Amino acid sequence: MNYQKLKGTLDFFQEEATKLRFIEEKAKSVLKTFGFEEIITPIIEATDIFVRSSGDNSDIVTKEMYTFLDRGNRSITLRPEGTASVVRSFLENKLYVNSTLAKFYYCGPMFRYERPQAGRYRQFMQFGIEVFGEGGPFLEAEVIISAYKLLVALGIKGIKLKINTIGDFASRKDYADKLKTYFTGQIDDFCPDCKKRLEKNPLRILDCKVDSGKELVLKAPKIKDSLSLTSLNNFNEVTDILTTMAVPFQIDESLVRGLDYYTDTVFEFILDIPGELQGLAICAGGKYADLVKNFGGPDIPGIGYAFGVERIMSVMTSQDLFTNLTKQTDIVMICLDPASKKMGLQLANQLRDENMIVEMDYKNYSLKQQFKLADKVNPRYIIIIGEEERNNGMITIKNTKNNTQEKIKKEQLIAYTKGKI
Ligand code: HAM
Secondary structure, eight states: OOOOOOTTOOOOOTHHHHHHHHHHHHHHHHHHTTTOEEOOOOSEEEHHHHHHHHOTTSHIIIIIOEEEEOTTSOEEEEOSOSHHHHHHHHHHTTTTSSOSSEEEEEEEEEEOOOOOBTTBOSEEEEEEEEEESOOHHHHHHHHHHHHHHHHHHHTOOSEEEEEEEOOOHHHHHHHHHHHHHHHTTTGGGSOHHHHHHHHHOGGGGTTOTTTTTOHHHHTSOOGGGTOOHHHHHHHHHHHHHHHHTTOOOEEOTTOOOSSTTOEEEEEEEEEOSSSTTTTOEEEEEEEESSHHHHTTSOSOOEEEEEEEHHHHHHHHHHTTOOOSOSOOOOEEEEESSHHHHHHHHHHHHHHHHTTOOEEEOOSOOOHHHHHHHHHHHOOSEEEEEOHHHHHHTEEEEEETTTTEEEEEEGGGHHHHHHTTO
16 A cells, blocks of 8 residues: 555544544534534635734744645645634624624634644644633633533543633733743753743743743743733632632643733643643633734634544543444345345335434345345344245344344334334
8 A cells, every 4th residue: 555644644434433523513512502603614724814813933833834825826824723713704704793792613623733642633623612702701711611511521531620811911911021031041041942932922931841840930920920900800700600610620820822812811621640641731722802803803802712622532532431332233134136125225215214224235145145244233123125025015024132033014114113223
């Protein structure tokens, strides 16, 4: 075989594909109870959309985007995340006109040129939400609660919610200045990326993967000393509501997130049990008060999060949370000659109209071979049609669970099977 999938990409088939869709469906069903509606945006967007939103100094923009010139010489990027595209669509389609609160969920592939490793891929699925409109701390808490409820609905254990505030624009500016003063003079000891971050976004030095454990980072000024009263009160209310709602969380003052658009509340659900994914975020998000405005739109704040679906899938597999996902064939048709096959096809499609899963052999296999094939899929019933059955308008139906069989009129088939499957 000459062809292989690209590094950092995955194929999903059979049970794995079913797992992925199961998570997606579960997520949709939970979010619909919160009044979310689906939004589907293109996978390709103008590059500038991501540069402006994620920040031209972010890892995503500087190292990870799949960017190319199309035949019209436009710079195009495969979306590395969903928020920027949803904000673009929200504005372009004026989705703010008829509602004070617009709530969307999305699910689809994202692309980042990262070093592939466990839980980190170059193409991965995100399930995310974005909410636009002013809702204060109650909305912020509800958004986090919806993510928590989804994890509970999936049955995942060993998750820790880490939450922090990075303040409003003024608080962040004050904090960035303090960090700049603090790190200046010591920055030679830091990684090349942090040297650049010092000028453009010193907050990101705090969550650098290389430098995060350094003493200087641990002892850096804390955001709480720079927070405006409004930001502080807002954060206290969010955490109060989470406490009231019995959502466990831990405040983590070093949590700043790697995308520039965040303001105030930021959070991550990380995996906190031993294993190769320990410490990885399976969901992350936060508020972005200024992104819509920065895209040239009205002054409407947004908030959202995204789950990494492959990460959820790995965790759920390791915790044995997928049950009954293997395909269960209801009926196998065994037809003994071409004319019986025609009758079999008709009956199979009538049964499928009743939502039953029906399979049959399309070649002219012998009775023995067809029984062998049936054994592999382990159906609830096997239907046998041969010349005799055809002539009498009857079929033989075998119950594979108790190994009994009987002959019934073909017109009775739906009624006979419907109640039992
Ligand atoms: P993010 O933290 O970059 O945030 O990604 C969200 C989640 O996507 C991560 O927590 C992780 O589970 C998953 N993820 C990220 N990169 C990879 C990868 N290379 N392989 C596998 N999974 C990955 C965002 O993307 C924001 N747009 C979230 C958001 C929505 N904030 C507000 N609204």
